[in-house]
Amino acid sequence: MNNEHGQFEERRKKEIEYDKNQALKMLREWIEKLPDEVRDRPFFYHGTKEFSPMQLLAEVEEYTEEGRKIIDSLREVRQRAEQIREGR
Numbered sequence: 001m002n003n004e005h006g007q008f009e010e011r012r013k014k015e016i017e018y019d020k021n022q023a024l025k026m027l028r029e030w031i032e033k034l035p036d037e038v039r040d041r042p043f044f045y046h047g048t049k050e051f052s053p054m055q056l057l058a059e060v061e062e063y064t065e066e067g068r069k070i071i072d073s074l075r076e077v078r079q080r081a082e083q084i085r086e087g088r
Contacts, residue, residue, distance in 0.1 A: 019071050019072075019074075019075050020060065020063065020071055022074070022075070022078060023060050023070060023071040023074040023075070024057070024060055024061065026074055026077075026078070027053070027056055027057045027060060027074075028057065030053065031053045031054065031057060034053060038053070039052065039053050039054050040052045040053075040054050042055070044056060046066065046069065046070060046073070047066075047069065049066065056070060
């Protein structure tokens with residue numbers, strides 16, 4: 001039983017790391033396309049908080065509570081985009 005729990009925890013850690021890396025990739029690609037003058041300007045709302053693109057990136061990089069929420073949101077976007085591509 002303990003071995004199963006350890007395997008579950010290991011899989012979960014890998015899933016979390018994958019989701020974080022995917023979120024970082026998505027944010028960096030988006031930020032790269034933005035004009036320099038708007039990268040630090042707060043204009044994105046997540047929940048009740050306002051963030052600049054660079055603040056969003058920092059939250060995810062630091063894996064803060066807000067960063068985890070952003071990762072979850074971006075995972076949902078990524079999964080929905082995959083479903084649309086697959087025609088579901």
